[in-house]
Amino acid sequence: NAGVTQTPKFQVLKTGQSMTLQCAQDMNHEYMSWYRQDPGMGLRLIHYSVGAGITDQGEVPNGYNVSRSTTEDFPLRLLSAAPSQTSVYFCASSYSGGSPYEQYFGPGTRLTVT
Amino acid sequence: EDKVVQSPLSLVVHEGDTVTLNCSYEVTNFRSLLWYKQEKKAPTFLFMLTSSGIEKKSGRLSSILDKKELFSILNITATQTGDSAVYLCAVLIGEAGNMLTFGGGTRLMVKP
Numbered sequence: 001n002a003g004v005t006q007t008p009k010f011q012v013l014k015t016g017q018s019m020t021l022q023c024a025q026d027m028n029h030e031y032m033s034w035y036r037q038d039p040g041m042g043l044r045l046i047h048y049s050v051g052a053g054i055t056d057q058g059e060v061p062n063g064y065n066v067s068r069s070t071t072e073d074f075p076l077r078l079l080s081a082a083p084s085q086t087s088v089y090f091c092a093s094s095y096s097g098g099s100p101y102e103q104y105f106g107p108g109t110r111l112t113v114t
Numbered sequence: 115e116d117k118v119v120q121s122p123l124s125l126v127v128h129e130g131d132t133v134t135l136n137c138s139y140e141v142t143n144f145r146s147l148l149w150y151k152q153e154k155k156a157p158t159f160l161f162m163l164t165s166s167g168i169e170k171k172s173g174r175l176s177s178i179l180d181k182k183e184l185f186s187i188l189n190i191t192a193t194q195t196g197d198s199a200v201y202l203c204a205v206l207i208g209e210a211g212n213m214l215t216f217g218g219g220t221r222l223m224v225k226p
Contacts, residue, residue, distance in 0.1 A: 031212045042118075042202055042216035043157070050212065058213070090156060092214075100146035100164060100206045103214060105156035 002026050004106035006091050012112045013081040021076040021109050023091030030096035032074040033103070036060065036087040043090060049074055050096050081113045116141040120203050120217035128225050131193050135220045137203030138185040146206040147179055147186050148214070153199045160188070162206075193224045 007022045025032065033048035035058075045058030049068040063085060065077040074093075078085060088110050092103040118139045127133055139147070146164045150157035161170045163179035163186060170177050174193075179186045190197055200221050204214040 033212075033214075035214075035216075040218075042120075042204075042218045043214070044216070045213060048213060059215075094212060096212055100162065101212075102148060102159045102162050103212075104159070107156050 004091055004093055004104050006106035006109050008109060009107065010110050012114065014114055015081060015083060017081050019078055019081065021089055023074045023076065023106060024072050025093040026072065027093060027104070028071060029093035030071070032068065032091065032093045033058070034066065034074070034076045035090045035092065037090060038087050046076065083113045085111065086113045087111060116205070116207060116215045118203055118205050118215050118217035120220050122220060123218070124221040126223045126225065127193055129194055132189065132191045133193060133222060135188040135201050136185065137187070137217055139205045140184060141205050141207050141215060143207050144205060145208070148204045148206060149177055149188050150202040150204065151199045152202055152219070157202055195224050195226055198222060198224045
């Protein structure tokens with residue numbers, strides 16, 4: 001199993017540009033999510049999905065869009081990048097359902113917006 | 115508003131010392147509390163605690179949850195330089211028990 005994979009590892013954008021961060025998992029997890037981590041802070045939830053075709057907003061969704069057309073993939077789109085979106089982005093996945101499950105994290109994408 | 119608070123913010127110790135990291139929480143629909151270790155990359159899972167009073171142990175690390183007082187502690191005994199990292203506490207919430215709310219982390223530095 002590759003686990004949770006993210007691409008790219010690093011990205012530099014100019015203000016106003018758009019881009020998509022890719023996330024894929026091969027563990028057949030229903031639940032996938034995106035977090036951002038700013039320097040010296042914990043992770044904050046951007047968007048999440050409990051299955052293909054179902055997405056919802058987390059704590060900090062503004063400026064980001066997601067879609068979930070397959071179980072494996074959960075891309076994060078930045079519509080018009082702003083310097084405030086400079087951060088490290090982590091994708092995570094887990095099983096879903098009645099019992100709590102640990103979440104597995106991808107290696108992260110470091111994004112700088114100038 | 116759901117809140118997870120970790121203390122201390124940072125800690126410097128010497129090899130062989132024992133440390134205790136704290137995590138308190140105020141959330142709706144608590145399902146479980148998780149500890150992660152982060153070393154300049156993705157968080158790696160340490161423990162999941164769902165029931166009060168049951169200690170989870172892995173080598174020199176151990177953790178316990180108190181659901182009445184709404185806190186958890188993570189103990190590391192006989193610290194080593196390889197324990198240097200940010201330790202993150204997160205609470206699993208939501209009907210399906212999937213959403214994680216994170217604390218700000220405790221940065222631990224272990225000096226030789």
